[in-house]
Amino acid sequence: MNLLVLGVNHETAPLSVRERLAFSPTELQTLLPGLVAQPGVTEAAIISTCNRTELYCNARDPHALLEWYAASRGRKAEDLNHYLYVHAGPDAAKHTFRVAAGLDSMVLGETQILGQLKDAERQARESGSLGVLLNGLFQRAFQVAKDVRTQTRIGSASVSMAAAGVKLAERIFPSVSECNVLFVGAGEMIELCATYFCAEKPKKMAVANRTLARGELLAQQHGGEAILLTDIADRLHEFDIVVSSTASPLPVIGKGMIERALKQRKRRPIFIVDLAVPRDVEPEAAELADVYLYTVDDLSEVVRQGVSARQGEVVAAEALISDHVSEFNHWLASRELVPTIRDLRDHADRAARAELAKAKKRLAAGDDPAEVLEKLTLQLSAKFLHAPLASLNAADGDDQTALVTAARRLFRLHDEE
Template identity: 70%
Template sequence: MKLLVLGVNHQTAPLAVRERLAFTPAELEGALVELSQVKGVAEAAIVSTCNRTELYCNAREADAVLGWFAAQRGRPVEEISQHLYQLENDAASRHAFRVAAGLDSMVVGETQILGQLKDAERVAREAGSLGVLLNGLFKRAFQVAKTVRTETKIGAASVSMAAASVKMAERLFSSIADCKVLFVGAGEMIELCATHFAGEKPARIVVANRTLERAEKLAAQHGGEAMLLNDISARLAEFDIVVSSTASPLPIIGKGMVERALKVRKHRPIFMVDLAVPRDIEGEVAELSDVYLYTVDDLSEIVRQGMASRESEVEAAEVLVEEGVDEFHQWLATRSLVPTIRELRDHTDRIARHELARAKKRIAAGDNAEEVLERLAEQLAAKFLHAPLATLNAAAPHEQEQLAAATRRLHRLPLEDNE
């Protein structure tokens, strides 16, 4: 068995591919149960965000995991393979630590991915697909991320998707203070966007969500109002800016809905940002002349402009990641010794219990206690030494030197002069 990571991200696959391979939150638990039942898969976790879908497994072979992934998403293996990265052992742990630290994100240094990794770990734990290996991996990934945050300034100059959305809107409108903004969804990404746009003091803020209570909670933080998703069609024409990020598997805003809104607006432009994967807004909406639609991939160039000022911090963070990889490798090596250590302990415990029982019987029979204890010590020493001495004596000449050196090291005996 080995640590495997199979996945696609914003660097290897376009948005159209990523949205076909993404898992919705509602799908994750069932998918994890299925994946952990695949032959040769002992543990599994799935990370699925707008920028990546990754399978973390303790598995025998990658082919079985890839076959399941393709079948589960209803895509040919060949189609997925051309966008897929496949990592094993140290390369897999290094990738996990870089993801947790925000080094593999479209927004280098962003912190949202760490929360998403923690959610993935929690869901896997609740689904019963998390074991010793992946538990250890995620635990150390979170530690590495914390160290990177503490010891570097990797996130100091990061430009988030939320901030990039505001910058793009400012290119279209002379003042966001004159705009009415609609946020579709009430998750973490929308919370970030709402905070950034609210800083520009727009004329109105409205939050639309599947559940009104959650929309009201977010809207109240920014002096806005709430509405249900079902009301978007009737009210879309009111808004100059629309920012959407939900977990819906199907588009919420279609081309026909936007066309009707533009007609009511007398073709005043609408700025739209779709941060969801799969997309919330139909791609055909971008074809409308009075709509400026941006997806996560469209915003990537703005986000990357903040990279130059963080290069030295990235280098420092990469060093910390490598230290984390070394520590995890050492932990795995130690874990491989556990069965041997356990059997050795059991073996010596059995000998000790057996000899102790014999000694107690002799004392109960009236034998001299001091003589019994001396005999006990002799018997314990003889039995503990019997197997290693017999192995040394029976070894072939070419094995004896190596076994003798190992024995001296194990028992911390002085090295021989010729060593």
């Protein structure tokens, strides 16, 4: 088993790069089978969020993964090297556990990444690309996250992207309660943002989504209205705050759309938080006067405030992770023995059955049972000892010394001395 993690995240690449290297949910459904079809790749799972895209694989060659990843994004492998990291074996397990526990996130201790990892595991399982290695890795990662959450206070002061968005909005407007808020999309991130923003009791709230039914479910929870994405151009001027996070591969809010809204607003400012990767709002919109456009990377300063108060908990969390990595390595080593143990059992079983069949024939022929049992015992002993004795006799020098030591340990000969 060869555990590899290859990826890019907010520490290694800017948003402009991450959005070009991300996968959409639809893509993952079709790409996973193709990834495990690559030579040397037997298991695979992919996580793709606003802050990271990572490939978790049971694979022999990291370069082959890089080539596949680059090709899937329409890039050359050499163009990605500067932004990518690769972890193998125990380092890959440690990285996975840190990700699950929120220690590798832009927001230290955040919990949303755990749900995203569970989605990646489920998608891999449903596509048939999840095997023994990755199943064992993810199940232990989920346990690590639970232990870190319950045994440390790493997330007690966590500032989420949604909470950071509220803080930034209140730098532009006196209070969110005096604003009209538009949420674009109806996924998990927008649900979280709606919870935070609507807790401030805005004057009006609306959800724009591709399908009206999904938007209505979220809007009803917070006493708002639902509109279609196609309605945004006509309604954008009504809203002071816009929070967007869709899975669209192209921007859903253009610079021209915002310019028209500003004219209707008589230059009253618009605060926009674009949490999507790829981005939902054309970056050029930030050049407009009276537009305050923030992306996930722009929020990093806000979300990192208060991290120092949690650094003491990081040490405790890292210690828990180290213990789990050791346990995972022990499990992995035991899994490596399975084929050998199975072959040994099969070999012994075949030998025993062959000699038992001979013994039954002799008994059926009328031979003395005591002689048959004695012969059976001698034959079984000879069969079981033939291969190891032959190997000992054929070896010389250091090889023979090593085999003697192994044989005495395997057969516990020292216990009989």
